[in-house]
Amino acid sequence: MAKITITDIAKQAGVAKSTVSRYLNGGSVSKKTRLKIDQVVKDADYKPNAFAQSLKKQTSHTIGVIVPRLDSFAQTEMLRGLDAANQDDILLILNTYQDDDLVQNAIEQVDILGLGGVILFATNLTPTIKDALHALDVPVVIQGQNDPAFARVIVDDNLAGSAIGHVAANSTNTLIISVDPQQDFEVGAVRYQAVTSQLTKHYDTVYADFSLATAKQVTTQALATTRYDTIIALSDLMAAGALQSLKNANVNVPEDTSVYGFGGTLISDLVSPNITTFAFDYFAVGQQLYHLFKQQQIKPEPTKIIIGGTLVNKQSN
Amino acid sequence: MAKITITDIAKQAGVAKSTVSRYLNGGSVSKKTRLKIDQVVKDADYKPNAFAQSLKKQTSHTIGVIVPRLDSFAQTEMLRGLDAANQDDILLILNTYQDDDLVQNAIEQVDILGLGGVILFATNLTPTIKDALHALDVPVVIQGQNDPAFARVIVDDNLAGSAIGHVAANSTNTLIISVDPQQDFEVGAVRYQAVTSQLTKHYDTVYADFSLATAKQVTTQALATTRYDTIIALSDLMAAGALQSLKNANVNVPEDTSVYGFGGTLISDLVSPNITTFAFDYFAVGQQLYHLFKQQQIKPEPTKIIIGGTLVNKQSN
């Protein structure tokens, strides 16, 4: 595809290239020349060069979206929401594979690539990462952690944790599959405490890393010594891991043990029995993230947006 | 973060900016000035402006990766492979949500954003899309369809289909959940025919669209009138859909009906019983895609790379 520039257009239309530029950017152009340029632009299939534009304007319409993992329904749903709300930006997805160092790298890319901003799906907001974010002079919006220093969209972990905890309140012996609060404060601390605040009897807590394999493993370990009538996993995928472990141990769900998850993602419907879960509208989270980002471009302020959800009773309790 | 340019570096080092440019690009610089610039660059934390570079060089180190859907383990595994093999490029992921028009849009972005190339996860290679790809003057690599006009990496659907078909060869009544070959020739025709070529008795074929919901629905429809001893779904997710339908119909797997899938993704382990499937190494596909792309940059030719796989016997047959 031959690269046709603004100069070509100007030449063919018999005007100066600044006139074409004005035409393109909605500046003042007479009706006559407008029509003339209209024509030329159309048959030349002209597309402005984004590099030149960005170089000139010192900013780009590309937003860096930093995500910890792509193989998660919650994340991809949020991406879908972002995409749906997106009007005129390019979303550059930067996968960090749950590695904090890669988050640093990704943030560096902002300067290198001249990104117009950052949307960060945060798990572990380390001081270094926070500093790097603050050093940026482009809008930053985060998701997943409720840090008052940033504009953010979060799901209502208090509501969610309480709701699940409430249903399981009278369990006599509960196993909670959580995550290290150092790794994800929002889930490992906020959601966790909302759950435990409702429980009236004894409970044990084990940590996994959001993966199915680890959740399965720690569950098996726990089951080796103890019998639980309830297992609450702080994510659907970890609940699925627990389910597999229970199956291996020949424990019936829900007859012997009830299982709960969080998220309401496809996974909760995929496994059997389906997992009773607190469903978040991650698509809406994505949409709100985009809107919040656009708002930050106009007026930066650490707004907080909370997205609710609903308890979905299925077959696992 | 103050934007520090090559001119600043030059000034501070007391040399011309062209010298700094040479320094940065491995041109000839005397040891003395090299050390001097070394120092300045380091404490200034200088990062070259990607826009200016791309504008000057008329190409960028950003590769557009066009993917039909993000919420698929196969796709994300390939992305992981791409990322892992990636040395010095930026991967711009363009999600098309299985919409052919969006593929067109994505290809247009190549010119607009000045992308250095395209990696396309293809499902439906329409003439329009093929034309658009050929019109590009940057390297193009595709995955998913075996079109001799393009450099491509594909999984061995003949092998896979035959393997599954062979195991199910003597089923008396088989239901195949396929996809419209117009929508995905490789799966809907190649993989499909490899399967049917092995079957010795009767089989019916229904179409779904790779989603769990549709697969479930068409299975339920089929079960309404007929009893099958085998169901072969051309993807794991569709097999999961079939499984749910069977469960609803109180058909036992594998006692009454055997179920097979393709992919070997997490899904086959998530559902119960686990699905016997033909597992592809999608991570390797991703890696090969990147290597093939880099090779295209040097010497364009429609190379074909085939990635094999293995039959994984689980509990569903």
Add this chain to the structure above:
DNA sequence: TTGTATGCGTTATCAA
């Protein structure tokens, strides 16, 4: 309303 001239940050050409 239009055109001229300049600069964004970088690379490349060509003398010195």
Add this chain to the structure above:
DNA sequence: TTGATAACGCATACAA
């Protein structure tokens, strides 16, 4: 080996 200069494509201040 070095440096002055032009050019990449576009946007804008300013003059006409």
